[in-house]
Amino acid sequence: MMQKKNRAFLKWAGGKYSLVEHIQARLPQANKLIEPFVGAGSVFLNTQYKRYLLNDINPDLINLYNFLKAQPDAIINDAREFFSGSRNNENTYYALREEFNATEDEYYRAILFLYLNRHGYNGLCRYSLQGRFNVPFGRYKKPYFPEEEMFFFSEKSQKATFTCLPFEKVFTRARKGNVIYCDPPYAPISKTAAFTSYAARSFGQDSQEKLAELATRASKKRGIPVLISNHDLPFTRALYQGADFSMLSVKRSISQNGAKRQPADEILAYFPPAKVPLKKKRKRSAPNNTLGHVPLIKVAN
Incomplete structure (x- = not known):
């Protein structure tokens, strides 16, 4: 039986909080x-591994996580001030969003990223092609300040290393004895449903195929198990051929109108580790004797 579930401190489209038990x-x-x-780290927060390597292509997210890991008291105290009622209005939101896009101060950027996440529309994280955060104001009555969740994240992150790398590079860091869990941007249900502008770079069909290829190689050639979650589509089933599938029905949507949220089927594809034979140590051959086996001849004095 699972212990109390821990919520992520960020709002996140496609977050895995509701699926944690299945994963x-x-x-x-x-x-x-x-x-x-x-992403927001729901799987990290609700599993018990000795160590974690947590990566995301979004540098603002990883920047916030690193500050929260290193100096939780400071960042939580400074962020709290941005959750006063005086900052929960449209003009202030857009002024602070502009400051976020202009500043190079990483600490201030981390605080503003949390503010924008909780005050912006539906907790979306979206950037323009120029890399500017462009989510509109969310119009919430009183945005929640996730103090308790932030302290828990900080405490647990002492077991974690955070990186901001392309996913291909993260696979090269895996070793036998590790397990990889992938929650990539969803394969679109339809061509118009693609939601890939989460970071300034998009995650298209080529990326989906590359991920499936890396998962297959890691499990078959290197004996490292991989679990991937995605939409349950003919495309993803073909992509993850050879994996063990389990199906889930999830209530999830980008729509703010709860009544319009249709259950979307989700698939978990598990690539079990193949038994990779241990490399046999080669017997060291005797050093070459340049004299061959010519017997030594005693020379009479």
Whole structure:
């Protein structure tokens, strides 16, 4: 039985909080969990591994996580001030969004990223092609300040290393004894449903195919198990051929109108580790004797 579920401190489109039990049930034991697409970190927060390698292509997210890991008291105290009622209005939101896009101060940027996440429309994280955060004001009555969740995240992150790398590079860091969990941007249900502007770079069909290829190679050639979650589509089933599938029905949508949220089927594809034979140590051959086996001849004095 799972302990109390821990919520992420960020709002996140496609977050895995509601699926944590199913994902946890499919994840094998390992000495380290590697997440190439950590997002808000619900799986990290609700699993018990000795160590974690948590990656995301979004530098603002990883910047905030690193500050929260290193100096939780400072960042929580400074961020709290931005959750006063005086800052929950349209003019202030757009002024602070502009400051966020202009500043190079990483600490201030981390605080503003949290503010924008909780005050912006539906907790979306979206950037223009120029890399500017462009989510509109959310019009919430009183945005929640996630103090408790931030302290828990900080405490747990002492077991984690955060990186901001392309997912391909994260796979090269995996070793036998680790497990990889991938929560990539969803394969679109339709061509108009693509939601890939989460970071300034998009995650298209080529990226989906590359991820499937890396998962297959990691499990078959290197003996590292991989679990991937995605939409349950003919495309993803063909992509993850050879994996063990489990299906889930989830209530999830980008729509703010709860009544319009249709359950979307989700698939968990598990690539079990192949038994990779241990490399046999080669017997060291005797050093070459340049004299060959010519017997020594005693020379009479």
